[in-house]
Amino acid sequence: MPQVFRSLSQLLIGWVLCLVFLMPAAAAQAFNNPELLPQPPTPVVDLGKSLTSTQEQSLTRQIEQFEADTGWKLRVLTQFDRTPGSAVKQYWGLDDKSILLVADGRGGNILNFSVGEAAYQYLPRTFWIELQTRFGNQFYVREYGEDQAIIQALSAVETCLRQQGCRFVPGLPREQWLLTLVTSILGGLILGFTAQPRQPGQWVAWQWALVFSPLWGILFIAFGIGPVVSRTTDLLPLVRNVAGFTLGTLLAYFLPLIRFTPEN
Numbered sequence: 129m130p131q132v133f134r135s136l137s138q139l140l141i142g143w144v145l146c147l148v149f150l151m152p153a154a155a156a157q158a159f160n161n162p163e164l165l166p167q168p169p170t171p172v173v174d175l176g177k178s179l180t181s182t183q184e185q186s187l188t189r190q191i192e193q194f195e196a197d198t199g200w201k202l203r204v205l206t207q208f209d210r211t212p213g214s215a216v217k218q219y220w221g222l223d224d225k226s227i228l229l230v231a232d233g234r235g236g237n238i239l240n241f242s243v244g245e246a247a248y249q250y251l252p253r254t255f256w257i258e259l260q261t262r263f264g265n266q267f268y269v270r271e272y273g274e275d276q277a278i279i280q281a282l283s284a285v286e287t288c289l290r291q292q293g294c295r296f297v298p299g300l301p302r303e304q305w306l307l308t309l310v311t312s313i314l315g316g317l318i319l320g321f322t323a324q325p326r327q328p329g330q331w332v333a334w335q336w337a338l339v340f341s342p343l344w345g346i347l348f349i350a351f352g353i354g355p356v357v358s359r360t361t362d363l364l365p366l367v368r369n370v371a372g373f374t375l376g377t378l379l380a381y382f383l384p385l386i387r388f389t390p391e392n
Contacts, residue, residue: 132153136385137278141245169219171195176206178231178274200247201226204278208233219312227285238274239264250293251285259284274300279373293354297361300360310368315347316376323381348373 130133163174171191172184179187191202203220205212205228212219222228227243243251262268263281272280288294324338324345352369 161212164212165219172204174206175210176208178206194286203228206231237264296358305365308355309372311347312352313372313376314374315344317380318344320377320380
């Protein structure tokens with residue numbers, strides 16, 4: 129038994145020594161690997177191989193021209209098993225006017241952003257959340273690829289910085305437009321139902337329509353029109369939402385008024 133305890137003690141000591149001496153080195157390797165960064169510095173480091181060589185070259189020229197025009201420093205890092213970690217801060221000299229896009233396919237959402245404080249004056253935190261969820265989600269990546277997720281997200285940032293800021297990400301995805309159409313139709317249904325005449329000789333019950341105006345107004349204006357006009361200048365989705373609201377109103381107003389005369 130003493131021999132067994134002695135062996136176990138030696139094994140335990142060996143594991144402790146391994147943890148003491150190897151873990152700091154592993155941590156340093158995992159979170160600060162400057163050797164992974166190419167020299168001379170380039171705005172795009174594609175360790176995760178998310179871009180083709182042509183895309184990488186085009187994106188590099190685009191970022192360099194944008195920095196020369198505006199002074200904003202955009203940088204792109206893709207990674208998977210290997211990551212340079214905190215070494216990128218010194219490598220690129222990231223400051224308050226820097227925006228780093230990190231694409232990592234190991235998570236549920238591939239996009240992450242490290243944003244300089246000066247950028248929040250033009251692009252609020254809600255903008256970055258929407259940007260990440262729109263282009264970095266698994267459905268978008270599965271349909272369009274990691275390369276398009278990176279390119280489109282970066283293009284949205286450039287567009288907004290050139291026009292001195294955005295509250296929302298430009299563009300109206302089909303899924304989001306369908307949601308605005310549904311809320312517009314629902315708002316119309318509520319308006320049509322509340323506006324039904326309730327007294328003889330009455331054409332429209334304006335009092336009831338006004339009482340419920342906060343409900344149908346929020347559904348139509350705030351959720352049906354607001355997201356459209358704030359994200360796109362295209363008139364087609366706006367016209368469709370207005371038509372949906374009008375159709376819903378007319379349907380809810382006239383449908384209960386239809387009377388079927390029974391046959392004698």
